[in-house]
Amino acid sequence: MDAYHQLVEHAKNISNFHHLSAICGWDQAAMMPNGGAEARAQAMAALHVHIHQLMNQPQLAEWFEQAEQASLSADQQSVLREMKRGWQQATVLPESLVQAKSIAGARCEHAWRAQRQENDWTGFAANWEEVVKLSREEAQIRAEATGKTPYDAMLDIYEPGASSEALDHLFNDVKSWLPELINHVLEKQSGESVIMPQGNYPCANQKALGLDVMKLLRFDFNHGRLDESVHPFCGGVPSDVRITTRYNETEFVQSLMGIVHETGHARYEQGLPKSYAGTAGGEARSMGIHESQSLFFEMQIGRNPLFISHLARLATQHFNAHNDPVFAVENLQRLYSRVKKDFIRVDADELTYPAHVILRYEIERDLMNGAIEYRDVPELWDQKMQDYLGLSTQGNYRQGCMQDIHWTDGSFGYFPSYTLGAMYAAQFMAAMKKTVNVDDAIRSGDLTPVFDWLSEKIWSKGSLFLTDELVKQATGETLNAYYFKEHLTTRYL
Amino acid sequence: MDAYHQLVEHAKNISNFHHLSAICGWDQAAMMPNGGAEARAQAMAALHVHIHQLMNQPQLAEWFEQAEQASLSADQQSVLREMKRGWQQATVLPESLVQAKSIAGARCEHAWRAQRQENDWTGFAANWEEVVKLSREEAQIRAEATGKTPYDAMLDIYEPGASSEALDHLFNDVKSWLPELINHVLEKQSGESVIMPQGNYPCANQKALGLDVMKLLRFDFNHGRLDESVHPFCGGVPSDVRITTRYNETEFVQSLMGIVHETGHARYEQGLPKSYAGTAGGEARSMGIHESQSLFFEMQIGRNPLFISHLARLATQHFNAHNDPVFAVENLQRLYSRVKKDFIRVDADELTYPAHVILRYEIERDLMNGAIEYRDVPELWDQKMQDYLGLSTQGNYRQGCMQDIHWTDGSFGYFPSYTLGAMYAAQFMAAMKKTVNVDDAIRSGDLTPVFDWLSEKIWSKGSLFLTDELVKQATGETLNAYYFKEHLTTRYL
Numbered sequence: 001m002d003a004y005h006q007l008v009e010h011a012k013n014i015s016n017f018h019h020l021s022a023i024c025g026w027d028q029a030a031m032m033p034n035g036g037a038e039a040r041a042q043a044m045a046a047l048h049v050h051i052h053q054l055m056n057q058p059q060l061a062e063w064f065e066q067a068e069q070a071s072l073s074a075d076q077q078s079v080l081r082e083m084k085r086g087w088q089q090a091t092v093l094p095e096s097l098v099q100a101k102s103i104a105g106a107r108c109e110h111a112w113r114a115q116r117q118e119n120d121w122t123g124f125a126a127n128w129e130e131v132v133k134l135s136r137e138e139a140q141i142r143a144e145a146t147g148k149t150p151y152d153a154m155l156d157i158y159e160p161g162a163s164s165e166a167l168d169h170l171f172n173d174v175k176s177w178l179p180e181l182i183n184h185v186l187e188k189q190s191g192e193s194v195i196m197p198q199g200n201y202p203c204a205n206q207k208a209l210g211l212d213v214m215k216l217l218r219f220d221f222n223h224g225r226l227d228e229s230v231h232p233f234c235g236g237v238p239s240d241v242r243i244t245t246r247y248n249e250t251e252f253v254q255s256l257m258g259i260v261h262e263t264g265h266a267r268y269e270q271g272l273p274k275s276y277a278g279t280a281g282g283e284a285r286s287m288g289i290h291e292s293q294s295l296f297f298e299m300q301i302g303r304n305p306l307f308i309s310h311l312a313r314l315a316t317q318h319f320n321a322h323n324d325p326v327f328a329v330e331n332l333q334r335l336y337s338r339v340k341k342d343f344i345r346v347d348a349d350e351l352t353y354p355a356h357v358i359l360r361y362e363i364e365r366d367l368m369n370g371a372i373e374y375r376d377v378p379e380l381w382d383q384k385m386q387d388y389l390g391l392s393t394q395g396n397y398r399q400g401c402m403q404d405i406h407w408t409d410g411s412f413g414y415f416p417s418y419t420l421g422a423m424y425a426a427q428f429m430a431a432m433k434k435t436v437n438v439d440d441a442i443r444s445g446d447l448t449p450v451f452d453w454l455s456e457k458i459w460s461k462g463s464l465f466l467t468d469e470l471v472k473q474a475t476g477e478t479l480n481a482y483y484f485k486e487h488l489t490t491r492y493l
Numbered sequence: 494m495d496a497y498h499q500l501v502e503h504a505k506n507i508s509n510f511h512h513l514s515a516i517c518g519w520d521q522a523a524m525m526p527n528g529g530a531e532a533r534a535q536a537m538a539a540l541h542v543h544i545h546q547l548m549n550q551p552q553l554a555e556w557f558e559q560a561e562q563a564s565l566s567a568d569q570q571s572v573l574r575e576m577k578r579g580w581q582q583a584t585v586l587p588e589s590l591v592q593a594k595s596i597a598g599a600r601c602e603h604a605w606r607a608q609r610q611e612n613d614w615t616g617f618a619a620n621w622e623e624v625v626k627l628s629r630e631e632a633q634i635r636a637e638a639t640g641k642t643p644y645d646a647m648l649d650i651y652e653p654g655a656s657s658e659a660l661d662h663l664f665n666d667v668k669s670w671l672p673e674l675i676n677h678v679l680e681k682q683s684g685e686s687v688i689m690p691q692g693n694y695p696c697a698n699q700k701a702l703g704l705d706v707m708k709l710l711r712f713d714f715n716h717g718r719l720d721e722s723v724h725p726f727c728g729g730v731p732s733d734v735r736i737t738t739r740y741n742e743t744e745f746v747q748s749l750m751g752i753v754h755e756t757g758h759a760r761y762e763q764g765l766p767k768s769y770a771g772t773a774g775g776e777a778r779s780m781g782i783h784e785s786q787s788l789f790f791e792m793q794i795g796r797n798p799l800f801i802s803h804l805a806r807l808a809t810q811h812f813n814a815h816n817d818p819v820f821a822v823e824n825l826q827r828l829y830s831r832v833k834k835d836f837i838r839v840d841a842d843e844l845t846y847p848a849h850v851i852l853r854y855e856i857e858r859d860l861m862n863g864a865i866e867y868r869d870v871p872e873l874w875d876q877k878m879q880d881y882l883g884l885s886t887q888g889n890y891r892q893g894c895m896q897d898i899h900w901t902d903g904s905f906g907y908f909p910s911y912t913l914g915a916m917y918a919a920q921f922m923a924a925m926k927k928t929v930n931v932d933d934a935i936r937s938g939d940l941t942p943v944f945d946w947l948s949e950k951i952w953s954k955g956s957l958f959l960t961d962e963l964v965k966q967a968t969g970e971t972l973n974a975y976y977f978k979e980h981l982t983t984r985y986l
Contacts (some may be wrong), residue, residue, distance in 0.1 A: 036733030240529030
């Protein structure tokens with residue numbers, strides 16, 4: 001067997017263990033009773049050690065060298081490129097640093113859960129200093145291996161090919177119009193009245209409604225499930241995608257749109273190219289592209305007023321709520337497009353969300369590149385919240401820089417994916433509309449043409465193309481903020 | 494680290510992978526959509542290859558040798574004995590035989606599913622001949638390694654320490670009184686009328702009822718779950734035991750008692766000694782002892798008329814069926830003690846069940862020892878069914894020797910466990926009654942004294958004692974058929 005195919009077989013073997021990790025990880029969040037946690041943690045740790053050992057087998061370096069000399073098809077070259085990227089990322093760090101960061105991150109995250117409640121910045125900072133220090137060491141090593149700046153090297157883990165330069169360009173564009181747009185929209189919405197759902201929406205009915213909406217969105221139930229977990233997510237493997245939601249019996253709005261969002265992630269996974277299953281070529285392109293699919297489903301389809309008509313009809317049936325003004329189409333549309341300047345990113349609406357992300361991006365970039373120190377973060381956070389959303393977080397750490405889990409374990413470089421996803425989704429929709437009558441498709445309830453476009457342009461491509469190539473092939477141009485602005489302006493003004 | 498502790502650490506590492514196998518195996522049966530099967534099969538195969546490799550690491554032989562020379566505590570000696578037994582059983586067969594048997598077994602089992610429907614003995618025999626041949630080779634190799642007869646060497650996989658000699662003694666005892674007892678009971682029951690449940694018993698209510706019964710039986714929901722699968726089983730790991738059942742909405746009787754049965758398996762697992770978790774010392778003693786716990790719960794507790802009063806009360810509540818004569822205590826008692834001579838083992842009642850097992854034991858023993866050939870089985874089956882239950886299976890293979898899955902893949906040596914379990918359960922109950930007022934405990938609904946006895950005498954012992962030692966410590970004597978006969982005679986006559 002030649003080196004390329006040895007690498008492919010090796011990757012498929014590793015992917016089998018990732019499969020077990022994904023299913024047991026899902027189980028941990030959705031099924032496992034509390035008392036199972038300790039033994040499970042040990043079993044997962046042993047599994048990850050095994051995967052790590054497989055990734056670090058000494059013959060891989062030689063195989064990569066040989067495969068790079070071989071004559072390969074274009075697709076094979078892409079698969080090889082992605083396999084090598086994954087291998088380098090997984091093996092570039094010294095074992096001692098991986099372990100030190102894992103311990104410091106676990107300690108910081110664990111303590112953070114209580115410290116956040118108690119608004120205890122001093123306590124948090126004591127642990128976080130070490131996490132930042134070790135993350136900078138990581139960034140430095142990754143930078144040397146890739147020739148990128150430290151922050152860009154971290155970014156590359158989640159968003160291959162992305163750079164601060166490109167992000168600055170995109171986000172500065174957004175910053176030039178977003179604050180004013182938010183103010184205009186708030187003014188416009190100030191006169192609107194919305195009837196909030198207040199009542200008893202049993203989990204069983206919410207679940208049945210969610211399943212119906214997933215059918216409308218053509219989730220493949222032969223290759224996936226819907227369950228419950230404290231933090232909704234999309235897990236599992238492409239042949240068996242597990243999405244979760246969380247029900248709150250006093251309202252149905254959040255869980256329902258959450259299901260639409262996770263269904264977007266799921267359909268991407270279900271639509272990945274089966275011929276490359278088990279290799280890097282058959283994986284999702286990036287976190288930003290993954291988020292572009294969940295946000296396409298949520299923002300471009302789910303909150304489209306025509307789609308909300310379907311939601312209103314189905315929800316009325318499932319809650320047997322005929323003539324209930326909560327479920328009037330216009331009321332649901334207002335519920336799903338209310339804008340509010342607020343502190344918490346995860347609760348933010350579509351319009352203010354980018355401000356939360358850009359703020360985090362700017363801080364984590366400067367932190368990784370050594371332009372600022374961990375102790376500068378609260379003040380910078382406060383300044384930027386003032387600038388972008390007119391809110392003060394002075395002394396309010398729990399609703400400020402201590403609100404997110406991401407930085408507690410050193411996952412610097414992840415935040416931009418959220419807003420990149422939203423921007424990609426808007427650009428995809430604009431391109432799609434050139435050949436697909438999207439509104440007609442949504443109105444009819446048969447969204448096949450929409451999904452066919454996504455499948456052809458995005459899902460079926462896996463990681464065979466670099467992100468810029470993928471987006472250019474799909475939309476005729478690389479990512480820019482124009483379509484995002486257009487989308488937001490059209491929807492909210 | 495000394496050799497003994499290296500073996501323990503190695504065993505704990507392997508047990509982590511068994512953990513993943515158990516959870517993903519449970520998922521496969523209880524959660525996985527059909528479309529996930531192919532990728533899951535590959536992932537499980539890779540996992541089993543890894544476990545096999547860990548079991549076959551060359552340093553183990555030396556560690557066992559060194560550990561056997563070391564000065565160890567009594568418990569450590571037990572753990573070592575059990576680790577070595579598992580290691581020898583897992584490594585004694587040549588790779589080629591394991592593979593050949595796995596392929597022949599899979600082919601035979603797969604074809605059997607259709608052949609059984611079609612009563613196609615000729616087609617089945619064509620595949621089965623090879624399974625029997627390879628199983629005999631396996632038995633021969635195991636016999637040479639252990640100094641046992643071929644069949645006893647197979648028995649040792651499931652029932653360490655058991656022998657045909659002992660089984661012949663026990664089962665001949667049972668055969669000397671069982672056929673006559675069955676006839677007497679049938680005569681006695683011929684005048685009884687029973688009202689069969691015929692109705693709509695929704696799965697949700699059956700599940701809620703099952704959970705209440707599990708609470709009564711003190712299932713630890715912090716370390717386990719109840720779910721659904723086509724074939725009910727008890728899986729998972731001691732810290733997280735997963736039991737399943739199957740609901741039939743036209744009746745509730747079978748599923749409910751199935752839950753009681755699986756809860757017995759589960760409480761044994763939940764009660765295994767935590768200080769030996771991950772080593773052979775912390776595992777269940779044998780299949781027969783495992784079955785003794787499920788049958789203790791089902792036969793000694795579950796079908797006790799005093800316990801059936803609790804079932805009647807709870808079922809009446811959950812189905813809101815006050816004054817429904819189906820749920821009258823006496824009617825439920827009759828439902829749960831009806832005896833019928835019939836063809837199918839899995840549907841058999843407590844009284845006729847041993848006849849089904851003894852028949853299979855006698856045939857598989859002679860088949861492995863070479864006293865008979867695979868082609869002799871249908872005729873022998875017919876003869877024995879005539880002798881034990883007065884039924885003819887002449888030409889009726891599907892309800893005769895083709896009814897069970899066990900032999901299709903060569904699991905010879907498993908069947909005796911079922912009746913050993915029933916006999917152990919009766920002997921345990923007789924011993925328990927010397928110090929525990931069992932009827933009072935059941936009547937009161939607080940079965941703590943019963944479970945405390947089982948925990949102290951059986952569950953907490955894991956595999957630290959040989960089966961005969963365990964049973965002698967618990968009951969004052971080794972296994973005999975006396976208490977089983979007493980139990981059946983008292984209950985049914």
